[in-house]
Amino acid sequence: MPCAKMIELLVRHGCKDLTILFVPKDCSEYPVSTGGFGDVYRSRLLDNRRVAIKTMRIFESELPGKYSKWAAREIHTWSKCKHPNVVELMGLMMFRDSLAIVTEWVENGTLPDYLRKNPATDRCRLSTLICDGLVYLHSNDIIHGDLKGDNILISLNGNPMLNDFGNASNQDSSLYFSQTTTGTKYSTRWAAPEILEETTPLTRKSDVYSLGMTILEVFTGNVPYPNIKKDIAVM
Secondary structure: OOHHHHHHHHHHOOOOEOHHHEOHHHOOOOOOEEOOOEEEEEEEEOOOOEEEEEEEOOOOOOOHHHHHHHHHHHHHHHOOOOOOOEOOEEEEEEEOOEEEEEEEOOOOOEHHHHHHHOOOOOHHHHHHHHHHHHHHHHHOOEEOOOOOHHHEEEOOOOOEEEOOOOOOEEOOOOOOOOOOOOOOOOOOOOOOHHHHOOOOOOOHHHHHHHHHHHHHHHHHOOOOOOOOOOHHHHO
């Protein structure tokens, strides 16, 4: 399905198309953050709102269409969320010829960065609020699928906000995008054993396992299994 058709379909299901508000000169030339499969740009919309624009990184050997479908699934699932401990999805846009996700800009960066800069922060409070965010998702039949410190951002007032719904699934979705051959991308150190063994799909239980590993990360300031250098050895 072409990007334009995906945008049209997502807009019909309640997502906002923010393309017309994009101001190229107010967008960072290069990504301010990169992950395994996507890049994040810092920008400001025409109405002066500061935003993060997330794009999928596409390699020459891959088909752009399947990444657009992956982004569309993430946008649709995320658009159903409204909670103080979940990053707000503001909408979508066409960005450099690809479908992109637009979220609020969260000032204090990721959870690990925040903990390094604020070692005296109340870690019990952080953990409780992270739990609140996940309870909200599960109460709305949404599985996050990749909960970890790097996928939690910290607001200006120190509240954790769940971010990055690339693995998320909405079991009560009114809009269906087929799974692409890209497959599920899990984070080895936080993933439940059954997910590593690929014997079961993502579930609430696997989210809770990842939650436990994330809370361990909150209190220790380290990723799980910090003495094991290579992720593959964790398996």
